[in-house]
Amino acid sequence: MEICVLASGSSGNCFYIEKNNNAILIDAGISTKQIVNRLFSIGKNPLNVKGIFITHEHSDHIKGADVFARKFKIPIFATGKTIDSCNLCSNEDFINKIRNNETVNFCGMDIESFSKSHRAVDPVSFNIYDKKKISIMTDIGYACQNVVDNVGNSDLLCLESNYDPEMLKNGGYPHFLKKWIESDIGHLSNGDSAKCVFENSSSKLKYLVLSHLSKNNNHPDVAMRSFQLLKKKNSFPKIFVSERERPTAIFKI
Template structure:
């Protein structure tokens, strides 16, 4: 199993995963042209994808979805409520490219199993995914106001995580956003802060070292160095050895991470 976080942040999100001879894109939150550039950067072509998995209908996750679906004839997978919420946002997608991926189910593509699970976010029916293949496990979890015990149980002991570390609470509280937006971000259907993310991370580690990608950083209320420092401090306070039990990686809004083996 190999993956790359193609882009992650307030301006757009997309993750590439390949395993067992199959390859998938999770979300397409950037323009079609930018998506093509990101694929070129990791030496891949969207024509070779087996499908696109949609997490929810917010623009930073579906901005380029309709364009690439029509251009490349890609199968698109989303749950029923997300399909309904996307109507009018992604343009016409042919019926034979529209597939339902229900919440809390597993779809198998050859030796690759993809598990969907619910998160707590202010979208129609938001869900993320865990990829399983040959004993390896990759968990994707962003866009959630908190990480419940149920979520932790689903993603626990993954070999790699793409984990939301959205904002620094102090920056958010002192920032320029109106209070209504701040309240939404801080709510149970908003986004996870650096510190809360780290607490959840400490509770989902298995017996082997895990790669942890800090993702979906707010453009206005976070910074890479600050997110990493906050996460490291919180993990160390829980006796988690950085670089041994957990290896942290940054993600970027415009540049893909290295395509790596899980």
């Protein structure tokens, strides 16, 4: 499989996963134009994309889905509650229901949804399996057992590292927003994310892509510093930071 994080952060999230020239998107939270441009910039044809899987209804995860699905005539997959909570696509024919905790085979890959803790109607994360396992887990208030289990046996992990607690505390967000971000249904801090990987990752983990960094309450260097503790382990992954404005490298596993 190949994976590229086309965009990640509160301004939009989109993950591209491909097997044998057939691909899916996990979330389409940037515009169709941006998705197309970024795919071309990494040498990929948007026509490779055969389906979009949605994690939850927040706009930074869905705002490009409607236009992209209709333009390329491809299905959008989401749980029933998520479908009912937002306008995923103006043509209902493109909307497909999946269950939370279901595995569907699509493009020759097994795509598994599972619950996460976040303030949304039915938020899910996804595992993508071929011979190897990719886990994409962002927008998580805390590292619940599902997160712990998948950190333990994935080959490539895109894991939220949303905020630095000091930057959040000293920043300009209103009090209620700070409280929500820190809560169990908000986002995962750099320190909690690093601790989770330190305590639970195995020698299987080859790549760790820090994801959904806050623009205002984090910085790639600050996030990376938190993960230095992984060097105390016997084996540790290569660590990358995904960005808002440009795609990551293409990771092959």
